[in-house]
Every structure is written in C-alpha cells, then in structure tokens.
Amino acid sequence: MARWEPDARGRLMLAALALYTERGYEQTTVADIAQRAGVTERTFFRHFTDKREVLFDGSATLQSTVVAAIADAPSDALPLDVIGAAMERAAVSMQDRRDFARQRAAIIAATPSLHERELLKLATLSTAAATALQTRGVPPVPAALAAELGVAVFKVAFEQWISDSPDFPTCIRAALAELSALHRA
Amino acid sequence: MARWEPDARGRLMLAALALYTERGYEQTTVADIAQRAGVTERTFFRHFTDKREVLFDGSATLQSTVVAAIADAPSDALPLDVIGAAMERAAVSMQDRRDFARQRAAIIAATPSLHERELLKLATLSTAAATALQTRGVPPVPAALAAELGVAVFKVAFEQWISDSPDFPTCIRAALAELSALHRA
C-alpha cells in the first residue's frame, strides 16, 4: 500500500467545492478543506497558490481550447468569425458539466473575492485570445477588441446556459446573433 | 489648532500611491502607509475596507458619470451610440489626470491582486451601465452586451491614452470606429 492516498489534488478540489457550498467561502478555512481531504494545510498550499485557486483548475484547459481553436481556423476567416467559432468550441468542451458549472457559479456569485478571481481568469483568456489573433496577422487593437467581444459573448451565453437553456453552444450562437443585431440596428 | 491634521483619507491615498510605486504593493504594509500619513493602522481600515481599495476611490464617481450619461441620452438613440457617448463622457472627466492615471496603471499592471480589483470595478461599472440601458427600455441581453462592449472600448482606449496619445476622448472615438470596422469587415 502506498504511503498516501492518491490524488490529493482532486480530493482537495472536491472538498473545497462541497464546503464552500455547505457553509460559504468565508466560513470555510483552508484547514477545514485539508482535513476533509485527509491532508495537511501545507499540502493544500503546495497544490494551490491560494484559497481561491482551488475552484479554477479548469481555466488553463479552457484557455488552451480557445487558443487552439483560433489557430485552427481557416486563414481567410474574419476575426469576429474566428472568435465566435472559438467560443463555440469552448462551450462544447464544457457542455457535459452543467451541474458542476452551476454549483461553481453559485458559489462565485455569492463571493466578491471569487468573482474577482473569475474576472482575472477571463481577462487572461482575453489576452491569450488576442495574442492568438495577432499570430494570424490581425493588428493589436482589432485583436484586443475582438477578444474582449468574445469574452463578453461567453459571459452572456454562460448566464443563459446555467439559468435557462440546456445547450451551451446554442447560447453562444444566440449571443453572437444579438451582437450582430446591435450593430445592424 | 485642530486635534488632527485634516483629510486623513487623502493623505492615506497619496501615501499608498507613493509607497506602492517606490517599493511595490506586496512590499508595502498597511502600517507603512498609516505611518507616512500620520495616522494609525486602525484609521486606514476605517476609511478603506482593504489594502487594495485605497487605489480605487474614483471608481464610484466614474460609475455615476457613466450612468448619468446613459440616462441623459436622447430617447431615440441606439444602445451602442448611447454607450459610446457615455464612455466618451467618462474619458472627458478623467482627461486632466493623465499622470495620475499612468502612475496608478503602472502599479496595477505590476500587481495581479490589484488587477483583480480593477476588473471587479469595471465589471460593476458594466452591470450598472446595463441596468441604466434597461431603464431606457433595452432588453436585458442586448443591454448586457452593449455594456460589455462599452467597457471593452474603454479598456482599449485607456491603454492607447496612457501609452501613445494625449487625448482620451479621441482614443474612445478611435476604438469605437475600430469596433464598427470589425463588424463591417
């Protein structure tokens, strides 16, 4: 038998999600999370730089998905179409975890400090998307704007997805249509 | 002679700005700031809820400006034009503090934790703008999208303003033009 149970990281993420839901983020200490996961506080901080980060493990993967989708788009595609397709790809990759997304969103909405971290992750995603667009030859300013638009669409569509509608990619397409309508009006 | 020097709040803000610039945000303690301002640590936390907030005193005013501008727009104006005009009004109100804006932006850019707070303020601004648009009869989803677009334009224009170009409102108009170009392309 191994000296430690495997996957301390995964256990910490599950414990944190459960405790943040049960008693709230501020009312949960890192010691509580570590205890439920069967490790020490020290181990928590080796896996996650701070108490918030334990809820944001998937953001690096999401970013890779978006950046790859931008790179993969046909070379003659317009920036806005590239971004739209990338966001749709991101939505597809999250589609099978709606319950998790919902639970996580509820915790974040209830906690300003977590909302801040979420916004930082989205801003990082936006910067990465802008860089990926620049690699395709889009100049910096349009690239930055298109990336910000993509994230705006993602945010709005995400809200729709977890509240109303079961299909995330469809929400993305609807939000993109609303965006075009704003400009055509 | 007064029992205390007046304007402790203002002195705390100046002291914080100076110290964050001199030695960096993390290397500055609240005790350092309080000492330079000639008050106690306790006084700092009476004026500002946390160590970051001391750099964000203007954001409530900015938000009022934007919301008022949206409310004041002609009733037949289109959402995107309303938002554009509101952002331009915000730019006008900041125009005479370019050096301050630049110094503050440098500190924030160097400090992830401050970047987070900045993003939260902008997200709050976006929500307030969306609400103001809804008051004008714009449905929730287009209102949220238009507000996010406005903040995106503000961010991009702000970057241009503090790096390149002396006139903030002009930067806003240029960014709005780039935004339209993205959709016409």
Add this chain to the structure above:
DNA sequence: GTCTATAGTCCGATAGAC
C-alpha cells in the same frame, strides 16, 4: 485601540518511486 483568527510563506525533514 487592543486582541485574535487565518491566509500565505519559509525552513527543513521524511519517505516512497525510479
């Protein structure tokens, strides 16, 4: 204005995998 809880860092030690 003092007192305290807790986040987050740093040091070193330990034990298994390879």
Add this chain to the structure above:
DNA sequence: GTCTATCGGACTATAGAC
C-alpha cells in the same frame, strides 16, 4: 543515488471582532 510528494512548525500581515 535523484526526484517528487508529503508533513511539521514557526512566522508575518491582513482584516475583522471585541
């Protein structure tokens, strides 16, 4: 032997409670 994951404890500063 090296590499990696764990643990223990002491320490500072923030932020809130009293």
